[in-house]
Amino acid sequence: MVPLAEILRPTTLDGYIGQQHLVGKGAPLRALIDSGRIPSMILWGPPGIGKTTLAAIISHTLQRPFYTLSAISSGVKEVREVIDKAKAEEGSILFIDEIHRFSKSQQDSLLGAVERGIVTLIGATTENPSFEVISALLSRCQVYVLKEFGTEELQQLVDTAVEHYASQGRKVEVKETEALFRISGGDARKLLNAIELVVNNSGEGDVMIDNACTARVIQQNLAYYDKQGEMHYDIISAFIKSMRGSDPNAAVYWLARMIEGGEDPVFIARRMLIFASEDIGNSNPNALLLANACFEAVTKIGYPECRITLSQCAVYLASSVKSNSTYMALANAQQVVRQTGDLPVPLHIRNAPTKLMKQLGYGDGYKYAHDYVGNFVEQEFLPDRLKGTKFYEPGQNAREEETRRQLRARWGQKYGY
Helix, strand or coil: CCCHHHHCCCCCHHHCCCCHHHHCCCCHHHHHHHHCCCCCEEEECCCCCCHHHHHHHHHHHHCCCEEEEECCCCCHHHHHHHHHHHCCCCCEEEEEECHHHCCHHHHHHHHHHHHCCCEEEEEEECCCHHHHCCHHHHCCCEEEECCCCCHHHHHHHHHHHHHHHHHCCCCEEECCCHHHHHHHCCCHHHHHHHHHHHHHCCCCCCEEECHHHHHHHHHHCHHHHCCCCCCHHHHHHHHHHHHHCCCHHHHHHHHHHHHHCCCCHHHHHHHHHHHHHHHHHHHCCHHHHHHHHHHHHHHHHCCCCHHHHHHHHHHHHHHCCCCCHHHHHHHHHHHHHHHHCCCCCCHHHCCCCCHHHHHCCCCCCCCCHHHCHHHCCCCCCCCHHHCCCCCCCCCCCHHHHHHHHHHHHHHHHHHCC
């Protein structure tokens, strides 16, 4: 039996829901598709928002040969076989789902074909391509960011499903959508799977879907509904929040859930590496060192042995003192940058590599800190409009309290430390 999500998969841009910033009338990707000249590209966004569908629509619209590979089950051998076939078919499109799971050698195997135009690559990823796609391949691709579905797009999907059932002679009324939207997490496939599951469990005749029946049916059929066995984003969220809440027992539990569910260990290690700076920072700088060592070890060892390293790191991070002061300092500075724009760099701290720049006063009055007692001398480093603006507020922990004392001795009067 063909799943509802597959039945309702659109085949044209006009039937495609969402991503209007890319494929709406006059949008950049739509213009390229309409011109018939598309670049190799990476489609980056959350699961279930139409990356695979968009790739198929592009191929269908342009009437190009379309090859698809999954990074989970394909290797260099499969990539080369597709490239050999594509050499005989001009304009072939190669779609690679979950391209972030391709190793460096697998990605390297694509380079020549992409560079020579043998294939137009469309890669789909839920992970930041800056981290997951090698620079040589990334430089040959245009990255398009797909946005998660909002309630308007999810409602469109619900309406489409209801219309489909009506065309089959079955009346389905969706009275309440809150539970459907919550369970889907913005994933179109999960939303449609949930609707199909409720309908199929409602017997014959008319169906009325509300929050209560949705929750009941999904709970009873969770294994079927979530075929991966794990709510990927819910689990990683629980893992991060457990470490942030300094509970190593909960952190290890959620780590075990991810390991048993077959989660990518590099994904887990990378999230801990981010966590070490975002939630611990300078309250314990060793956290970043350990998290980085964990990331490197995981990439070298792989499953199953790397699970021990992941556990060591998770327990350490969860048990560590916490501070988000450096994260907030950057957030505060970015907000000011957005509000004030490109303020000029003060002349005395500009570089002066040419004679003309020196004549214009670049570098005049700069005081070299190492020429002064304690390797410090007070001078202005911020643009004139931002003098005295404090972005960094040390956290309330032993290490950063020491930092506060040092800053107070140097800058107390100016920045209020």
